[in-house]
Amino acid sequence: MTPDNSSPLLSVRNLKTYFFLDEGTVRAVDGVDFDVLPGQILGIVGESGCGKSVTIKSILRIVEKPGRLVDGSILFRAGGQEEPVDLARLDPKGKRIRAIRGAEIALIPQEPMAAFSPVHTIGDQILEAILLHQDVSQEEAWRMAVQRLDEVGVPDPERRMRAYSWELSGGLRQRAIIAMALACNPRLLIADEPTTAIDVTTQAQILNLLRRLREQHNMAIIFITHDLGVIAQLADYVVVMYLGQVMEAGPVEQIFHDPHHPYTRALLRSIPSIHSPSHTLLPTIEGSIPHPFNRPPGCPFHPRCREAMPDVCNRGFPQRHAIDAQHSVHCFLYSPAQDGPAIPAATASEPSRQP
């Protein structure tokens, strides 16, 4: 990292989470690196199967069996401590992670309907989160919960505290989820596709709310989505993932206006732009996302990549190539296989270069 007034709040290095199934091993997350600075909105973009959800589950240590975190470190600077904690080394059921999960790192799950219990009131569920992590009285907790609901723009919060989740509209339910996530003033908020199930006008409200909360609380946000429009509107820094690996990472401006990785470029080209002429054929990415068991060797994108180089791209995963201090890419177009010291066996036979 560049020397900066703020050192990263969360630093993920070489994260690997595999799922051990009878049919074989699925390498859902396979060596992911990124940093989140305090107050930063980090967007993770990728299509289905790219490992974005498993990455955040790994951070929260809520990966279900048969999945397991097999390697890597997740350094998190918990409140009031100089030394970061390595979340990857904590017992996923232990006291330490339970004190962090929900309090210092909070999650906004994808499905607001499924996230609330239908048989408890909204208020009870927010109170539970507060009382679990903070030493306050019932009355104090109630007051805090009402304040949170008010803050996220739920009208008439006192009354909504006594409502059930199914009595609320989609937008209100999403706000209530955010209020619950904010209950303990987290330093890091993780939002897993929080706007996929809701309409555009509600989505715009929620995005505005997240921006405002970031400014007011200097809260860092990891925002996961497949919607490039949302990323462009919200994120400061973007990580592009494909089949469990980071393809490109950089400031939002550079990802959208100076993308380097062929996958990022293809992804940006294939969305119908609001300014593109109608009825023209869209540039497409050939083929479809491979099944996790049939993961291609080498760079996972090479079978669909127009710029793939035979005998290079199928040989190993490209090293990280820094374009500048902030922007990096994993692609053999920029880091030739010959230079990479850690490229496995395949390149050992040096004359593999085209004669």
Add this chain to the structure above:
Amino acid sequence: MSQPLLEVKNLKKYFPIRAGFFRKVVGHVRAVDDVSFAIQEGETLGLVGESGCGKTTTARAILRALEPTDGQILFRTRSGEVVDLASLPEAELRPLRREMQMIFQDPFASLNPRMTLFDIVGEPLLVIGGMRDRRRRADRVAELLELVGLRREYMQRYPHAFSGGQRQRIVIARALALNPRLVVADEPVSALDVSVQAQVLNLMMKLQRELNLTYLFVAHDLSVVKHFCDRVAVMYVGKIVETAPTQRIFYTPRHPYTAALMAAVPIPDPRIRSAMTPLEGDVPSPANPPSGCYFHPRCPHAVDICSQEPPQLQEIAPGHFVSCHRAQELELVGIGGPATQPQDASPSGAQN
């Protein structure tokens, strides 16, 4: 203009709300409330709106998958005769079914996992087409699979072997089996990944050109609609609030709701971060809509008359219909928003 392929007039679909021991009808959900539009042959009409606005119900009522409560659905058949699908008895409707087909949203739910592609795509040929000869059917299925970009060898496989995009191609092949003229596509690409979406949209455009198909395209993704449709109808709480050619509706919308929808579309360009305040509040329930114009409680331009009188759909320019009391006086901005100002990078100053 010639007689449209499909003309919907004052279509209504109400669902009864029942309560009490005797299940007495205590009210109605007006899912589709007086909807009218027309589609010319070879044209694509986009039907957009937020969830619960009645766009899917409209699509289903047109195909008589739901019985319409009231209204006319005038369809010009291949022989040139105009029939009202809404009042046709099922027996007379049956032969017309081959002329209109549907593509569903979720390709994982719309294919029977226990049928092979041959059975799936061949079923309409057998059931409605009456094509008994297995070999002829196999030839036609092979032809259809190739038409949608799949290999004919796949015929003996089951849907589980295919990805989302390939499944949607299978759904399209099935819909095209009987050479339909009208295809109703209900969110055909919203369940697909971005990189696969483009493939399916391109396929649908290619098929339209080759087979002169007419599409009714139900969607909520406005950038897809803008790319794909010739004309767009915007629905809000069971009513059409605006209909216009695509370019007009996106760049010069005349209904405040359309403008709000356009402003809410996240533009995939970090240089254009709209500073617009989004629409407040929620969509009202179609069981208990507000008085007057249904949009008035959320409308930033509402005046007294808006809460008293429901506006009528009026033609303010050729082909541009708006249902708003103030359509003539309001200056609205379209896609991209008004104050499109580039924002600074992160306030944390992290990316110097």
